[in-house]
Amino acid sequence: MGYEPAGLEIFLTRLAFLLYGKSVYQAFAERLPLEGGEQVLDxxxxxxxxxxxVAKKLNHGHLTCLDISGRWLNACRKTLRSYGNVIFLQGESSLLTNESFDVAYCHFVLHDISESELERVIPALVKSLKLGGVLVFREPLDDTKKIGVIKRLMKENGLLLKDSRITDIPIMGNALESIYIKL
Ligand SMILES: C[S@@+](CC[C@H](N)C(=O)[O-])C[C@H]1O[C@@H](n2cnc3c(N)ncnc32)[C@H](O)[C@@H]1O
Structure with missing residues (x-):
């Protein structure tokens, strides 16, 4: 089940984006393996x-923004209103089509999803990648059980771990950032 954020939560997130956009979100986007022509999933x-x-970097590629929440997706439409290379999709991972993306990333998303739902979400994400495609996640380190589940599912679904790092994010604390490749 998705949930819809209160107006205050959207306002506070927008404020954090204004204050920490470069150090938190741009820093993550800069580390994604992008040359500019990729099909990318957020x-x-x-x-x-x-x-x-990410949309800024894709000068001849496309970004698909997917969220289960209509309110978050509307807020995303506003943030990205000046870009013509973005597709917005409201719904679940079952909407994803096979072998569509060069790069898919999840930023502070997977830790919010129950273990039973992750059993559906991660295989769908892997199927949506092209061969040689890359899946990147950054998730808070404090939920070690959930991190364990995510790592197990990545491996069980045939992804190879390419790189991993721990980043200390302002306000949010330590997070694990990992890059997997579909062989
Ligand atoms: C903590 S927010 C992170 C948003 C953004 N990635 C960021 O870092 O600012 C988690 C987002 O994941 C979305 N979400 C949660 N479960 C989902 C699911 N099963 N499918 C798609 N989106 C989901 C929520 O609606 C919410 O927008």
Whole structure:
């Protein structure tokens, strides 16, 4: 089940985006393996905090922003209103079509999803990647059980871990950032 944010939550997120956009979201976007022509998925885009910086980099590619929440997706439409290379999708991972993306990323999304739902979401994300495609996530480190589940599902679905790092994010604390490749 999705949930719809209160207006205050959207306002506070927009404020955090204004204050920490560069150090938190742009820094993550800069590390994604992008050259500019890729088909990219932002899974759980929220108000488009990371998408704002990724869309800028895709001068001949496309970004798909997917979120289960209509209110977050509307906020994302506003954030990205000046970009013509973005597709907005409201719904679940079952909407994703196979072998569509070169890069998919989840930024502070997977830890919010129950283990039973992750059992559906992660295979759908992997199927939506082209061969050689890359899946990147950044999730808070404090929920070690959920991190364990995510790592297990990545492996069980045939992804190879390429790189991993711990980042200390202003206000949000330590997070695990991992890059997986579909072989
Ligand atoms: C904590 S917010 C992060 C938003 C954004 N990625 C960021 O870092 O600012 C989590 C987002 O994931 C979305 N979400 C949660 N479960 C989802 C699911 N099963 N499918 C798609 N989106 C989901 C929520 O609606 C919310 O917008």
């Amino acid at each position: 899974f759980g885009c929220g108000m488009g905090t990371v998408a704002y910086y």
